[in-house]
Amino acid sequence: MTTTIRERERRTGWxxxxxxxxxxxxxxxxxxxxxxWLSLFTENLGTQLQPVFSGLxxxxxxxxxxxxxxxxxxTMVFTISTxxxxxxxxxxxxxxxxxxxxxxxxxxxxxxxxWALPTALIATTWAWIFNDQFGVxxxxxxRLGIIDTGINWxxxxxxxxxxxxIADVWKxxxxxxxxxxxGLQSISNDLYEAHSIDGASPWQSxxxxxxxxxxxQILIASLFRxxxxxxxxxxxxxxxxxxPGGATETVSIYIYATVMxxxxxxxxxxxxxxxxxxxxxxxxxxxxxxxxxxxxxxGDA
Amino acid sequence: MNSSQPSSQPxxxxxxxxxxxxxxxxxxxxxxxxxxxxxxxxAKIALTxxxxxxxxxxxxxxxxxxxxxVQRFEEQNPNIQVNLIEGPNATxxxxxxxxxxxxxxxxxxxxxxxxxxxxxxFAAASWLIDLPDRIPEEELTDFLPAxxxxxxxxxxxxxxxxxxxxxxxxxxxxxxxxxxxxPPETFEDLLTASRTIQEAGGATWGYVWQGRQYEGLAAMFMxxxxxxxxxxxxxxxxxxxxxxxxxxxxxxxxxSTVGEGVSPPGxxxxxxxxxxxxxxxxxxxxxxxxxxxxxxxxxxxxxIQGRFGIKPMxxxxxxxxxxxxxxxGLGISNTTAHPDxxxxxxxxxxxxxxxxxxxxxxxxxxxxxxxxxxxxxxxxYPYYSGLLEVVQNGVLRPPVAQYAQASDIxxxxxxxxxxxxxxxxxxxxxxxxxxxxxxxxS
Numbered sequence: 111m112t113t114t115i116r117e118r119e120r121r122t123g124w125x126x127x128x129x130x131x132x133x134x135x136x137x138x139x140x141x142x143x144x145x146x147w148l149s150l151f152t153e154n155l156g157t158q159l160q161p162v163f164s165g166l167x168x169x170x171x172x173x174x175x176x177x178x179x180x181x182x183x184x185t186m187v188f189t190i191s192t193x194x195x196x197x198x199x200x201x202x203x204x205x206x207x208x209x210x211x212x213x214x215x216x217x218x219x220x221x222x223x224x225w226a227l228p229t230a231l232i233a234t235t236w237a238w239i240f241n242d243q244f245g246v247x248x249x250x251x252x253r254l255g256i257i258d259t260g261i262n263w264x265x266x267x268x269x270x271x272x273x274x275x276i277a278d279v280w281k282x283x284x285x286x287x288x289x290x291x292x293g294l295q296s297i298s299n300d301l302y303e304a305h306s307i308d309g310a311s312p313w314q315s316x317x318x319x320x321x322x323x324x325x326x327q328i329l330i331a332s333l334f335r336x337x338x339x340x341x342x343x344x345x346x347x348x349x350x351x352x353x354p355g356g357a358t359e360t361v362s363i364y365i366y367a368t369v370m371x372x373x374x375x376x377x378x379x380x381x382x383x384x385x386x387x388x389x390x391x392x393x394x395x396x397x398x399x400x401x402x403x404x405x406x407x408x409g410d411a
Numbered sequence: 412m413n414s415s416q417p418s419s420q421p422x423x424x425x426x427x428x429x430x431x432x433x434x435x436x437x438x439x440x441x442x443x444x445x446x447x448x449x450x451x452x453x454a455k456i457a458l459t460x461x462x463x464x465x466x467x468x469x470x471x472x473x474x475x476x477x478x479x480x481v482q483r484f485e486e487q488n489p490n491i492q493v494n495l496i497e498g499p500n501a502t503x504x505x506x507x508x509x510x511x512x513x514x515x516x517x518x519x520x521x522x523x524x525x526x527x528x529x530x531x532x533f534a535a536a537s538w539l540i541d542l543p544d545r546i547p548e549e550e551l552t553d554f555l556p557a558x559x560x561x562x563x564x565x566x567x568x569x570x571x572x573x574x575x576x577x578x579x580x581x582x583x584x585x586x587x588x589x590x591x592x593x594p595p596e597t598f599e600d601l602l603t604a605s606r607t608i609q610e611a612g613g614a615t616w617g618y619v620w621q622g623r624q625y626e627g628l629a630a631m632f633m634x635x636x637x638x639x640x641x642x643x644x645x646x647x648x649x650x651x652x653x654x655x656x657x658x659x660x661x662x663x664x665x666x667s668t669v670g671e672g673v674s675p676p677g678x679x680x681x682x683x684x685x686x687x688x689x690x691x692x693x694x695x696x697x698x699x700x701x702x703x704x705x706x707x708x709x710x711x712x713x714x715i716q717g718r719f720g721i722k723p724m725x726x727x728x729x730x731x732x733x734x735x736x737x738x739x740g741l742g743i744s745n746t747t748a749h750p751d752x753x754x755x756x757x758x759x760x761x762x763x764x765x766x767x768x769x770x771x772x773x774x775x776x777x778x779x780x781x782x783x784x785x786x787x788x789x790x791x792y793p794y795y796s797g798l799l800e801v802v803q804n805g806v807l808r809p810p811v812a813q814y815a816q817a818s819d820i821x822x823x824x825x826x827x828x829x830x831x832x833x834x835x836x837x838x839x840x841x842x843x844x845x846x847x848x849x850x851x852x853s
Contacts, residue, residue, distance in 0.1 A: 154813070155531075155532055155535045155536060155812035155813050156812065156813060156849075156850065156851055158535060158536075158537070159535075159536055159537075171848055174844075174845070174848065175845070176823070176841065176845070177819070177820075177823060262680075265680060266680070353624075353625070354623065354624065354680075355623070355624030355625075355822070355823070355826050356624070356823060367819075370507060370510060370511065370514075371503075371506075371507070371510070371815050371816075372813065372815055372816045373510070373514075373532065373536060374813075374816065
């Protein structure tokens with residue numbers, strides 16, 4: 111009986127964690143493993159929806175699939191643009207909401223509303239806002255004399271992508287802002303006071319105190335947003351349906367079409383697996399930076 | 412009394428209580444069984460007297476328009492009740508709803524109202540029951556050949572069409588007459604006539620069509636391709652003809668319409684309505700469109716009222732013009748409990764009586780040749796007589812199970828060839844390759 115307290119604690123720890131692990135295994139590991147298994151088969155209308163083992167055929171087909179690469183590119187453009195815009199705007203909003211002013215509580219509550227509304231509803235609204243005939247955006251631009259004829263926002267590739275990015279930024283910035291606000295509140299005011307006594311300008315304080323101390327929250331917010339934006343479906347499906355001509359088609363929408371419209375289950379599964387691997391790679395990278403950061407700020411691994 | 416067994420008394424009491432309770436309960440059980448049987452019997456009687464319910468989903472607009480046909484059917488068949496379930500107005504969403512209901516199993520629909528391009532997919536997925544041979548052959552002879560063929564998959568009939576649609580050429584008869592020209596037959600005729608009239612100032616544009624990347628592009632291209640003597644996919648051999656010279660010729664014709672200033676550059680973003688607005692506004696000599704544009708162009712407030720005609724699509728010299736067939740029909744779901752009754756509905760919707768009703772009430776194009784000479788219909792729509800030639804020359808989009816995918820591949824590459832991002836040869840080579848991979852032919 112040489113079990114140390116530490117060992118016993120460890121064992122208890124495992125016991126406590128096993129139920130959660132089992133749930134994770136059922137909810138995440140099983141579907142992914144099954145998708146991978148299915149991706150080794152050809153199961154589509156050509157095979158009367160019967161699975162026929164075809165090895166890595168689906169993956170080979172993906173390499174030649176121009177549409178897949180276009181959707182990856184679209185997804186990256188969407189993800190990176192929304193991420194950057196949301197971080198910048200979210201930071202601005204968080205800084206404002208962190209100041210003491212009258213009615214701050216009310217403003218904080220209002221700021222979260224876009225994020226709390228159902229996406230399909232917001233997407234429908236934005237589709238009308240960008241409508242070429244009756245849209246508010248065209249109306250404002252026409253009245254200001256910036257354009258002569260209405261822009262067909264959702265009907266042309268680049269404007270359509272811009273439109274869905276704007277809609278997503280509008281909806282999700284508040285989420286980023288709230289995350290960053292929580293981080294800001296954990297930074298002691300003493301630091302700023304001491305810094306300003308040392309003669310630092312507000313900009314210097316922001317650069318040298320706020321940003322470094324807020325880095326964990328920024329990374330977590332980026333991580334959340336990256337994972338969500340990479341899998342974006344509802345907003346774009348409702349606003350443009352992936353159009354015009356696939357210009358706003360993201361990976362999720364392509365997977366949906368492959369499975370639901372084409373009934374190409376094997377190939378759809380292969381698309382899921384590749385997207386999953388890409389996503390995990392990025393998240394692992396971010397998690398790695400996060401843990402390094404933790405080590406740097408707290409000295410504890 | 413039995414004081415010698417004081418302890419047994421409570422036991423006796425208990426036994427008696429138990430026996431009594433048990434017999435009481437037995438009665439109760441008996442009663443419950445009787446009542447349950449009664450209810451079942453009653454329900455059975457009630458149900459057999461109730462009409463059989465058949466469900467079918469259509470887009471909300473189509474469902475509203477089908478109401479009167481259903482009414483008449485129910486009058487003639489009091490034992491069958493058809494429930495029209497309203498789906499979304501976008502037909503691709505209706506297809507998605509049907510698809511998910513079948514994928515999840517136990518679809519609630521007995522009948523399926525199908526667009527002609529869904530049929531191969533639904534049939535290949537074995538979601539449909541093929542229509543039994545009980546439909547007499549002579550009942551099928553009146554149907555337009557392409558429309559009937561659109562209901563077949565691998566030789567079996569799954570759908571009877573009740574409404575057709577076909578692409579065709581609209582031309583401004585007044586402008587052609589002024590210029591002393593006949594309606595064009597070939598691609599070249601159309602370009603020449605357009606340029607002549609454009610130069611004379613008759614109209615800004617010569618020809619408007621649908622060039623946007625969407626299903627309508629595939630339908631429009633199908634006509635030009637068939638008119639050039641080419642093919643997209645041979646449904647029997649699954650050979651792909653997109654990289655053949657005829658397909659390149661078809662693309663070159665479309666590109667030349669823009670290149671020679673006959674079509675507006677924006678035509679590659681047009682759907683049906685953009686084209687119709689230009690044509691109806693008097694800004695174009697020719698237009699490729701579906702029949703719906705005819706009554707609109709002839710309405711009271713239309714600037715071109717009575718000044719245009721229709722004819723089959725133009726074609727290459729030595730070929731014939733082809734119209735891409737669209738349209739709707741009913742099939743029977745494999746989950747139905749009442750296939751015989753469902754068949755009655757399918758036949759009624761395709762019958763002369765129902766199609767005439769739909770033509771008169773909703774302006775649907777019938778799928779039966781005889782109705783194009785029906786005096787009542789011609790009185791209301793005199794132009795239907797000219798439509799017969801168009802619908803008789805109908806071509807089907809390839810009836811392969813993976814049509815939706817094949818169409819998306821074609822649309823992508825065709826659009827990039829039409830907008831000049833890729834050369835026609837390269838685009839069609841890529842499209843043909845991807846289609847071959849899709850069909851498992853490489």
